[in-house]
Amino acid sequence: MIHDVDVDDGKVARLKNSRAKPPSLEVDFEAIERTGYQIIRDYGPNIERLKSFLESLSNGKLFHSERIGGVVHQFSVLPGAKSLAEQASCGGYHTDFMFQPRPPAYIALLCLRPDPKHPVFGRNQIVHRDDFIAKMENVFGLSEADLKCAALRYIFPGRPAFDVPVLDNLDGRTIFRLHTSLAQDRNGPILRSGLGLKEAVEAVCSDVAQDFVLDRGDLLIMSNHIALHRRSECTLAYRSDGTSFDSREIASIRFDL
Numbered sequence: 001m002i003h004d005v006d007v008d009d010g011k012v013a014r015l016k017n018s019r020a021k022p023p024s025l026e027v028d029f030e031a032i033e034r035t036g037y038q039i040i041r042d043y044g045p046n047i048e049r050l051k052s053f054l055e056s057l058s059n060g061k062l063f064h065s066e067r068i069g070g071v072v073h074q075f076s077v078l079p080g081a082k083s084l085a086e087q088a089s090c091g092g093y094h095t096d097f098m099f100q101p102r103p104p105a106y107i108a109l110l111c112l113r114p115d116p117k118h119p120v121f122g123r124n125q126i127v128h129r130d131d132f133i134a135k136m137e138n139v140f141g142l143s144e145a146d147l148k149c150a151a152l153r154y155i156f157p158g159r160p161a162f163d164v165p166v167l168d169n170l171d172g173r174t175i176f177r178l179h180t181s182l183a184q185d186r187n188g189p190i191l192r193s194g195l196g197l198k199e200a201v202e203a204v205c206s207d208v209a210q211d212f213v214l215d216r217g218d219l220l221i222m223s224n225h226i227a228l229h230r231r232s233e234c235t236l237a238y239r240s241d242g243t244s245f246d247s248r249e250i251a252s253i254r255f256d257l
């Protein structure tokens, strides 16, 4: 299969399958800046096609991590999973690779198999930075500047606890650095409401989150800098043999421009 990739002006790119399968792919980074994400329906569950397209789009700046097995992270929901990505329980709002000096700018998420009880389960949720900041200020009186100082605590075995502010500066832009599943409040309630910072962040995220459902072959491209993401609760559908089952399966690739 041959793909022709045209990069127009650095912001919009098109992928044309030479064996003619319209419509062509367009990634609109201005729209992603406005909303935090873009969904391309019926892209097709073809990981190699996506990888080669993003390789061209990013000029080779695909994000590599040994932890996820290279460039492509393919995962499904598993019973008793230890890793966050494979658990059936609802995930926390987060930035991918938040502890890296430069977290990857974008995440492409390709649905290989939706949740067995989709669309009720396995949906994706995204929080845009601007919606988050406006609500945090309106409800809890915490401004953007406050949130660049207000830190959550992260504790991992074998190392001292450390604090990371919810917002950060990167290349002159305000970005998220956050993982609500890993974070802890530092000193109990800090806000007039009696909530801790983590509780307030989670409450506001649930308030302003945009919810959507991916079908098989749908492609989600989202900002990892100006948006948080998570997945909702997932399910497992066991077959009668008691060992094999169906569950949500996703492939993700992170990249920079």
Ligand SMILES: [Fe+2]
Residues within 6 Å of the ligand: 094, 095, 096, 229
């Ligand atoms: Fe993630």
